[in-house]
Amino acid sequence: MAKLSLKNVSKTFSETEVISGASLDITDGEFAVFVGPSGSGKSTLLRIIAGLEEIDDGEILIDGVDVAGIAPAQRGIAMVFQSYALYPHMTVYENLAFGLKIAGASRDEIELAVKSAAETLGLVDLLDRRPRELSGGERQRTAIGRAIVRKPRIFLFDEPLSNLDAALRLKMRHEFARLHDELNTTMIYVTHDQAEAMTLADRIVVLRNGRVEQSGPPQDLYERPANRFVAGFIGSPAMNFFDGTISEANSAGMLVQLKGGTKLQIAAMCDGIAIGANVAIGIRPEHLAIGREAKPNMVDAVVDLTEQLGSRTLIYVRTPHAANLSVIEAPGNFPVRSGEAVQIYLPPDKCHVFDVDGFALPRCPAP
Amino acid sequence: MRFSAPTRTGAAATIGLFTIAVIALFPLFWMLSVSLMLPGEASNFPPPLLPKYPTLTNYRALFEQAHIGRYFINSLIVSSFATVLSLSFNVTAGYAFAKLDFKGRDLVFRLMLATLVIPAQVAMIPLFLMLKTIGLVNTWIGVLIPFAAGTFGIFLVRQYALSIPTEMIEAARMEGASELRIFRSIVLPSLTPVLVTLGTFTFLAVWNDFFWPLIVLTDEHKYTLPVALAALSRQHVQDVELMMASAVVTIAPVLVLFIALQRFYIRGLLIGSVKG
Ligand SMILES: Nc1ncnc2c1ncn2[C@@H]1O[C@H](COP(=O)(O)OP(=O)(O)OP(=O)(O)O)[C@@H](O)[C@H]1O
Numbered sequence: 329m330a331k332l333s334l335k336n337v338s339k340t341f342s343e344t345e346v347i348s349g350a351s352l353d354i355t356d357g358e359f360a361v362f363v364g365p366s367g368s369g370k371s372t373l374l375r376i377i378a379g380l381e382e383i384d385d386g387e388i389l390i391d392g393v394d395v396a397g398i399a400p401a402q403r404g405i406a407m408v409f410q411s412y413a414l415y416p417h418m419t420v421y422e423n424l425a426f427g428l429k430i431a432g433a434s435r436d437e438i439e440l441a442v443k444s445a446a447e448t449l450g451l452v453d454l455l456d457r458r459p460r461e462l463s464g465g466e467r468q469r470t471a472i473g474r475a476i477v478r479k480p481r482i483f484l485f486d487e488p489l490s491n492l493d494a495a496l497r498l499k500m501r502h503e504f505a506r507l508h509d510e511l512n513t514t515m516i517y518v519t520h521d522q523a524e525a526m527t528l529a530d531r532i533v534v535l536r537n538g539r540v541e542q543s544g545p546p547q548d549l550y551e552r553p554a555n556r557f558v559a560g561f562i563g564s565p566a567m568n569f570f571d572g573t574i575s576e577a578n579s580a581g582m583l584v585q586l587k588g589g590t591k592l593q594i595a596a597m598c599d600g601i602a603i604g605a606n607v608a609i610g611i612r613p614e615h616l617a618i619g620r621e622a623k624p625n626m627v628d629a630v631v632d633l634t635e636q637l638g639s640r641t642l643i644y645v646r647t648p649h650a651a652n653l654s655v656i657e658a659p660g661n662f663p664v665r666s667g668e669a670v671q672i673y674l675p676p677d678k679c680h681v682f683d684v685d686g687f688a689l690p691r692c693p694a695p
Numbered sequence: 696m697r698f699s700a701p702t703r704t705g706a707a708a709t710i711g712l713f714t715i716a717v718i719a720l721f722p723l724f725w726m727l728s729v730s731l732m733l734p735g736e737a738s739n740f741p742p743p744l745l746p747k748y749p750t751l752t753n754y755r756a757l758f759e760q761a762h763i764g765r766y767f768i769n770s771l772i773v774s775s776f777a778t779v780l781s782l783s784f785n786v787t788a789g790y791a792f793a794k795l796d797f798k799g800r801d802l803v804f805r806l807m808l809a810t811l812v813i814p815a816q817v818a819m820i821p822l823f824l825m826l827k828t829i830g831l832v833n834t835w836i837g838v839l840i841p842f843a844a845g846t847f848g849i850f851l852v853r854q855y856a857l858s859i860p861t862e863m864i865e866a867a868r869m870e871g872a873s874e875l876r877i878f879r880s881i882v883l884p885s886l887t888p889v890l891v892t893l894g895t896f897t898f899l900a901v902w903n904d905f906f907w908p909l910i911v912l913t914d915e916h917k918y919t920l921p922v923a924l925a926a927l928s929r930q931h932v933q934d935v936e937l938m939m940a941s942a943v944v945t946i947a948p949v950l951v952l953f954i955a956l957q958r959f960y961i962r963g964l965l966i967g968s969v970k971g
């Protein structure tokens with residue numbers, strides 16, 4: 329158990345800056361999830377924390393102690409690699425025991441630790457097998473077991489579930505949640521999967537181009553994205569955006585004029601942004617509603633295509649205000665046809681406004 | 696093992712391969728056969744396929760009069776030491792070039808590869824002069840030292856070691872294993888196939904090498920088998936049977952070695968370490 333702080337960490341690989349001034353605090357026992365596009369530096373950041381890569385600038389503190397110059401093995405960190413990296417010529421038992429053996433643990437201690445980890449992970453019957461005789465999920469659990477037996481202060485997981493099929497992923501996701509409850513150790517987890525990130529995380533850290541875009545509890549990021557990138561990255565299907573200009577500030581927030589001339593009332597504050605400034609309105613698919621007669625805060629749309637997902641319907645519409653299709657999440661089996669002209673309603677308190685630099689404007693406090 | 700149902704192409708291939716095998720093995724077979732003939736028997740016309748009265752006379756002559764046993768032992772010692780040395784140096788160097796980060800690694804490696812264009816024969820005289828200065832002429836160490844490390848061996852090991860997943864080494868590093876421990880417990884077991892291959896190559900190369908030991912060794916007692924046999928054949932040009940027996944003595948150990956180790960050659964040991 330440990331808390332971790334990164335202060336302004338930078339890392340350059342042959343001239344390209346891969347991590348640029350990343351700062352981050354992860355508290356003791358927290359489950360932090362790193363998300364971000366491919367190449368954003370998630371794996372690199374994990375390797376930096378593990379001590380496998382040296383940093384060019386900044387500080388890494390574990391429990392307040394600067395770990396610069398401390399060897400990976402001495403940091404009290406265990407890492408599960410994207411590729412598992414099991415030792416192929418050793419049995420599952422030997423794979424789990426290797427680290428303890430090196431640490432000089434006695435035979436009995438090793439046996440006890442391995443057995444207990446094997447029980448936690450359901451590996452008891454597999455201890456005599458070699459990695460090549462294991463299924464993907466079993467290899468995965470062996471790799472986790474190898475991390476657990478060392479009783480680290482911090483666990484690092486790099487896309488541990490990326491090679492498993494959907495059913496197994498779901499099962500293992502629950503295993504991770506249970507493992508975290510049981511061990512209560514600080515964990516950092518990298519994933520591309522929205523559902524994994526939202527469900528497992530106490531804190532989601534969104535990375536882009538080696539920078540921390542936002543870090544906070546999943547619901548915070550979902551409801552109050554700090555910028556347009558985070559807004560578009562968190563949530564699936566992704567948030568819809570419409571371009572417009574601020575036409576006036578009023579007591580309920582502001583009025584934004586869309587390209588076609590339609591004006592929308594939005595509960596966000598101008599805060600130093602001039603009238604007439606270009607902005608983008610963001611709204612999540614589940615907050616858009618379809619109507620058939622004109623009301624305030626509605627825009628014209630034509631249904632392009634619909635996807636029936638059983639419990640819900642995704643309706644893709646074309647509007648004059650956005651270059652791309654916008655998507656609406658409606659209840660299952662929603663009665664609407666392709667080519668139908670509809671109105672979509674944007675609730676003022678559900679809209680986000682981003683300035684030209686992508687920063688979110690503060691939202692009006694709920695009345 | 697699974698056998699597929701016999702097919703026409705399968706049968707043709709089998710017959711073809713069998714024919715080639717017979718052609719390849721026939722000289723070996725005749726060598727063995729002649730070595731068991733009485734002196735002069737093989738020179739009859741037409742040459743007999745099998746000895747009329749199989750005898751070990753030639754072997755007895757080899758071991759009792761020509762003391763070939765001593766040269767055999769000499770060769771065995773020189774080849775074994777060369778193999779051990781070659782494995783120690785080439786494997787560690789090859790691994791370092793593949794997986795360890797150090798300044799100038801790629802530059803040094805490329806320079807080393809560049810030396811491949813220099814033919815071994817050209818290097819022999821300078822090498823000999825160097826050994827002479829150090830005082831290693833007419834010693835076994837002098838014979839085996841050029842085999843201790845070589846571009847080819849290092850290259851072979853490096854290419855194979857590149858396939859070891861770096862994350863596996865890092866995992867061991869994170870578990871606190873020292874670099875030596877990683878090499879011993881993680882890297883070496885993964886390198887087994889290339890160890891066997893390189894070991895066999897080196898052993899064969901030294902065992903069969905004629906020219907270099909001929910240059911380095913002056914003392915007859917230190918001769919290796921090929922050098923001793925060359926000396927012997929100068930005295931016994933006529934004795935085909937005796938020469939064949941000595942050829943058998945030379946070839947037998949390497950043949951046995953080859954057959955015993957062949958199952959290790961191709962086997963990949965890395966299956967299962969990495970997902971996918
Ligand atoms: N050893 C290295 N040398 C040079 N560049 C590197 C090295 N390791 C990573 N990079 C670069 O750093 C950037 C970040 O890589 P990283 O592996 O951290 O991304 P990631 O967020 O984990 O991506 P993914 O989601 O695809 O795993 C990439 O552009 C990559 O090319």
Ligand SMILES: [Mg+2]
Binds near residue numbers: 371372410486
């Ligand atoms: Mg990665």
